[in-house]
Amino acid sequence: MLTFTLRRLLMSIPTLLFIAFVIFMLLELAPGDPMSQMPLTIPPEVKEKMRLALGLGEPWWVRFPLWLKQFFIVEPQYWWDAAFGTNFADGAQRIISFQSRSPVFDTIAQRLPQTLWVVGMSYIVGVLIALPIGIISAYKQYSVFDQTGTFVSMIGFSVPPFFSGVLLIVIFSVQLKWLPSIYDTTHVVTNWDTFIFQLKQMIMPVMVLALQTTAQVSRYMRASMLDNLTQDYVRTARAKGMTESVVVMKHVLRNSMIPVVTVIALGIPSIFGGAIITEQIFKVNGLGQLLIIALQGNDIPMVMTITFLLAVLIVLMNLIADILYGVLDPRIRYD
């Protein structure tokens, strides 16, 4: 298991390098110019100086390794320095945003909590709703509950978040006036009333994202439960006189959770992608919104870094899913 983990970790390094290269070259080869938004009155020689100041003067084979160095060496050094008061970084150049001229990671660190809070909460809620639905659907296959569950998850697959979110706003904010339509990230929870407000403003974004998760995870849960319910060991357990709850919740559920856990791990990156749209609807100033703003402003370092961080998340979750599979299922041996 350990050698497998190590091998997979080592393998993910070239993968990540390749992804970084693809993103970099896409931004590099694209005909768009970070200077194109500048007023036409700026003389060409000044424009050239501005390009140099942004670090665009060097060819790509100089800038790409430089970016890699900044991302993998300089930035961790700064984090280390900030945490322990050392001075490893020694004033080295960090990744600087074209728009704000401040380090990219500072902005990301400001935006990350909002995204994590909404996305993380919605994922937990989604999974918590999905698991019982999947279990009951499989146990009572073809019942009314199962049919309804199938229909609801079909809707979850089909209704895009930008429609379900807008629909929720129309119903609950505009017509019923129960919930605020804009997520206020400056809101601080201090007492019961502010807590209720926080709860109210989180319900809609969380439910929109959770609907997608629920649809997917409950389908997998149902399929996996159905596979296991017909197995021989279930009949044996029943023949031994175990109660139905022990049979389902202990024997079947534990075995069915193995593939579902990996699906849950693999779904985490895609929920961040979905958050880009949800944040746009509810005006959450999280990472997704930051990415959109950076894209519109031709802020190449910011776009590059956020996109690459998402890629790191995908590769990491793939790795975790593989390892979890081996840990949870003793029948699977990678070595």
Added chain:
Amino acid sequence: MTDETMDMTAKPRNQWWDVWDQFKTHKGAVFGLCFLIFITLFCLIGPSLWGVDPGKLDIRNKDMRPIYTAIFDSGAKYGWAHPMGTDNLGRDIMANIMQGGRISLAVGWTAMILALVIGTTVGVLAGYFKRLDGILMRFTDLVLALPLLPLLLVMMLLFRDPLRAAFGPEQGIFILIVTGIGITSWMHTARIVRGDVMAIKEREFVLAARSIGTPARRMITRHLLPNVLSPIMVSATLGLATAIITESALSFLGLGFPSDFPTWGKILFDSVDRMTAYPERVIWPGLAISLTVLSVNYIGDGLRDALDPRIRGL
């Protein structure tokens, strides 16, 4: 008894009739197919029947409500001339939904076909030729590890202006969106096709075909492709659904077609600012997207059941 003898003597039929018989038993799939045909006709023939120019400004009749508002609000501005209402510039919403549907469906179908062609090619090559398998599947895994939505957004933004200059505003964006969606959604098809090709390659009829000297090209087109048609068709429905949603998402984020060319996502995006006063303007395009994708998903579900010979005829 008579039924059985009838069956015994029935003419041998094409297998696709069996598939169709099985497909018909899936209520959701039949309903989905009907809706897909309806919405396609609505968008294709609708404009010529309705005859209203979607871009025509009629400022006198702006902000009309759909006719059903008359039921609960007799003071609202409505009229049979615009059954779905008009927008803030007086453009007819029904005509816009038709026109938008044309573009949305065209993008969906073209992108899906492109993704299928790439996916099937990669899958067949990887499954059939051992030499190519390692490198092609490695590549597929790498593409799967890319964050696709952000990359698609980057592509939209960076290649928009040059393509618009080269092919004109509508054509350029169409090519860009279709290519973008196509090259970011072929991977699952490739994996499925590869798996199936590898399984079929070991079967006796392939061995027989090879022993009479069938060249690889004919091997693939005559023996392998017809046998992997069913997984390809199922992933086609999934591809169509994702392509429509992705196009709408791009339009919704303001990175799709320019504002003069309505698509469902674009109409939705433009209406969000006024949804407090005119919620129906968000609901029409949203319903169109959701119902189309829902029906396509149901068709996929029905196809999967119908194409699986293990449950056919039950």
